[in-house]
Amino acid sequence: MISYKDAGVDIDAGNSFVEGIKPFVKSTLTPNVIGGIGSFSGAFRLPSGYNKPTLLAATDGVGTKLRLAIDSGKLDSVGIDLVAMCVNDLICNFATPMFFLDYYATGKLDINSAKEVVSGIAKGCVIAKCALIGGETAEMPSMYSSGDFDLAGFAVGVAEEDEIDRSKFVNEGDILVALPSSGLHSNGFSLARAVIKKEKLNLGSEFEGKTLLETLLEPTRIYVDEFLRLKDSINAMAHITGGGIVENLPRVLPNGLGAKIQRSAIKTPKIFELIAKSVEQSEMDRTFNCGVGMVLVVPNDKVDYVLANSDGYIIGQIIKGSGVEML
The missing domain is CATH 3.90.650.10 (PurM-like C-terminal domain)
Incomplete structure (x- = not known):
């Protein structure tokens, strides 16, 4: 019989990782966050004070800066990059960032490396005044070489509908x-x-x-x-x-x-x-x-x-x- 772990995916390591990043996630939470990490989706209460509240979304990655970070083993800042590239787009449409989600895909999950990355994402969220309300960690041994991983980020903000088009x-x-x-x-x-x-x-x-x-x-x-x-x-x-x-x-x-x-x-x-x-x-x-x-x-x-x-x-x-x- 072959187990999932034999095939290259360690469920226990994934669960351990989720437990390990809970303090980072908690540091980003704002009063509008509903619930906590571990649900099937993240929930966020719309802020009050808007006449015509409109949701805006942005997604991005870190590009091949990630290659340099992986090769050097310096992973503490690429999470900040990930948040920055998304929220800096949102504010150009006068949207105030509300929450952020991340996607971390790797060949084999290295808990310490992944925690270092997520700690950077949390730092970025604190700077951007938005909550990290969810994410996904995918272990795909047939897709990524040993030690490699990729990142994607997703940010959502709110703006007045009439203020979005700045031109x-x-x-x-x-x-x-x-x-x-x-x-x-x-x-x-x-x-x-x-x-x-x-x-x-x-x-x-x-x-x-x-x-x-x-x-x-x-x-x-x-x-x-x-x-x-x-x-x-x-x-x-x-x-x-x-x-x-x-x-x-x-x-x-x-x-x-x-x-x-x-x-x-x-x-x-x-x-x-x-x-x-x-x-x-x-x-x-x-x-x-x-x-x-x-x-x-x-x-x-x-x-x-x-x-x-x-x-x-x-x-x-x-x-x-x-x-x-x-x-």
Whole structure:
């Protein structure tokens, strides 16, 4: 007779993992969470105070940044990345994140590694002020090599229906304010890893006060605090992910309006300068955030307030036209 464990799936290990992550999950719970971990689904009470409450959802992964984390054994921050990539999209539609779910798939469940990842997810949820209300752990020995795993995240937020489409609030003359990224975030790692391989860079070498590996794995910045603090003073937000500013900023621009950006105004971290030694500028522009994690579209009379209440700085302006002009 063959057992499930003989086939490569350890039910007892899965149960032990669930018990082990309960403290992490508990740390994220908010008053609107109904029930706890272990049910067939997560339950969340809709917040009050909305005239036309509308649910918004976002899903994402960590990309090949995960390959770097697995190979190095540094797994404590990719969970933060996972949350960030989802909630940073939600707030661009003026949705306040409410809850998060994760999917963790692996060939053979390593409880300690999985707990490290989920602890990062919980940290990300705390930063994003959303509850981790569920998830799924799949052990699939025929799908993943030993030690490998993949992650997917799912975030749900709530917004006023009339506030979701931000393009209708954008006007000619609005000022573009950049919120700095914490590094590469979770985009462009296939290209970054190719540069590292081509240039034979040492991941353990010192770089800007820490190792190059630590710089690359710096967790994605979560901008929920800034959104909640500034939402009444901004017209739109663009999350700068894959595609860079040139492809993401137009997503919040109405027909007839474009953006003019002063490239020299962008505060670019050294890690992008290192990669740019082997990559054309046009390819950098459409692959990486290049130091700008979020762009805020701000009316002129609110610029001083936004600058005084964030670490943002001016990089450009909304103009007649289309697309993004990098000067």
